[in-house]
Amino acid sequence: MSNIIYKDKSYTIVGVLFEVYNNLGSGFSEIVYKDALEYEFKKLDIPFVREKEYKVHYKDVILPHKFYADFVVFDKIILEIKSIEKLNDKHTAQCINYLKVSQCKLAILANFSKEFLDHKRIVL
Numbered sequence: 001m002s003n004i005i006y007k008d009k010s011y012t013i014v015g016v017l018f019e020v021y022n023n024l025g026s027g028f029s030e031i032v033y034k035d036a037l038e039y040e041f042k043k044l045d046i047p048f049v050r051e052k053e054y055k056v057h058y059k060d061v062i063l064p065h066k067f068y069a070d071f072v073v074f075d076k077i078i079l080e081i082k083s084i085e086k087l088n089d090k091h092t093a094q095c096i097n098y099l100k101v102s103q104c105k106l107a108i109l110a111n112f113s114k115e116f117l118d119h120k121r122i123v124l
Helices: 007-024 030-043 089-102
Strands: 048-058 061-073 077-082 106-112 117-123
Touching: 007 030, 007 077, 007 106, 007 117, 030 048, 030 061, 030 077, 048 089, 061 089, 077 089, 089 106, 089 117
Parallel strands: 077 106
Antiparallel strands: 048 061, 061 077, 106 117
16 A cells, blocks of 8 residues: 555544534535634644635746635645535646645545535645
């Protein structure tokens, strides 16, 4: 089995995701889950930045479009939150964009769907 990047830190994040899901269940909008995650990160003293802004550098300019990652946790893991019926390739591509502009190596894409908590690791 290959080494899992940031194994302990990503397991901690997934544990927080399940804590929020187990307490709130499904049916809320993304903002509610983000607020609950922020509460849990603070409570557990987990370092994070919410709505971290990233600029895209192109040659000698900064492009006008900016990216905003939902969370950057432990200063190295992008955490993107969804509350939709099903994740698709567009959501994975969004995380890949965040990884490229942030220089982070791991993103966790989490979906608080109607039936269960879905999450996946995206490594760049």
